[in-house]
Amino acid sequence: MKNHPPAAIQTVKVVLVEDKPGVRDSWTKLINSLPGFACMHGCVSGEDALKVIPSLKPDLVLMDIFLPRMSGIECTARLKLAMPKLQILMLTAVEDDELVFMALQAGADGYLLKRTKPEDLRAAMLDVLGGGAPMTSEIARRVVESFRRASQQPKLDVRLSAREEEVLILLSKGYANKEIAEQLAIGTETVGSHLKHIYEKMHVRSRAEAVARYMTGKA
């Protein structure tokens, strides 16, 4: 693990969002006990957080994932909308893949378990401030997989010939048959032929449907 330089020379301003008073107090104390960190405020709800955090301008927010009414995930999404550069770490008692996953989608920068040891908490906070994204490797894997699906160019589960795939690619750029014919230096009738075969193989009946299927990867 690379060492991140601390984000600021002075104290890191932390705001905690946690509805249960007992937990809030103990975490506040815990954070304040770490050198270089100060818990400047403890929000009791997501609504509270949305109200006060923009003016408090903390360096980092620790957000409980379970909050009454507005969940920590929704609160995270809204906060990030208002303050895109705000760093938010999710806190969760249980390691629920799905929840953490949603939190990351909402804009969380990492997450940690509530049973984290003080030194790990400190490391995670420094990590996220330094541009990291603390998370367990299972979550990382899920994120990687999701990202891979999304970032890979559309893949076909249908066996198209090379030429047919070329045509399909041009099709998905919105070209008309005539234009495709030009670009491939073939006749429009040939393009039509290829399309016929493509539609057959993909089980679609129109270019728009073919494009849609191709783009969503569910070809």
Add this chain to the structure above:
Amino acid sequence: MKNHPPAAIQTVKVVLVEDKPGVRDSWTKLINSLPGFACMHGCVSGEDALKVIPSLKPDLVLMDIFLPRMSGIECTARLKLAMPKLQILMLTAVEDDELVFMALQAGADGYLLKRTKPEDLRAAMLDVLGGGAPMTSEIARRVVESFRRASQQPKLDVRLSAREEEVLILLSKGYANKEIAEQLAIGTETVGSHLKHIYEKMHVRSRAEAVARYMTGKA
């Protein structure tokens, strides 16, 4: 970090892909020195790896990211194509975000630094076999960000009316005018009208083009 159960009761079969003989030897020894792991083969190149790994059927591949001719990244992509369930860990001397990122896109399941300590190597291998994705948190962050960008739905930079957007969404699912009309309980002529306006606003001339622009977010 959660404890993963070992993927198999018996020895984990590892294949190493590394062009430099010295490094290959020392890693082979290192892997064999770990209880429960056996380096069954050392490939000298990506081409070699593609040839022998499918028949060796290892549990895990450790792949140098820098290989002559075919890079470890390309080799990873090809291996994953042939053996999607094969676990591949990238090895890199330097922590180059861009390279690791590309490797993950290519299908790598995690990566580790060559200077990793034996116990960390063992942990990483167990981690990846158990479904994790070992990586540093900077990489994780980049992946998260990329994934977040990709997972948000297409947004229009054109001001379509609510109805028009509905029509466009149905269009992008591949529906024909008649079907769209049915779903919205309006006449096909009305759908045509909406399409006219949509095309105007989007500066396109066909449904396929509109779908393409919409799906790529460059509407």
Add this chain to the structure above:
DNA sequence: GGTAGCCTCCCGTATTTGGGGGATAGGTTT
């Protein structure tokens, strides 16, 4: 009350597309 935008429907026509047939030639496999 006027203006504007949106949704709805209609007419008409030129163009494009989808889908059916078939033909030729080169290549691969068997």
Add this chain to the structure above:
DNA sequence: AAACCTATCCCCCAAATACGGGAGGCTACC
């Protein structure tokens, strides 16, 4: 050699689409 796939081109025709015009009703805003 025969069977097969692919790419290319051709014809035809019904259907769908693109696109020009217009028009009534509705809401919203000035």
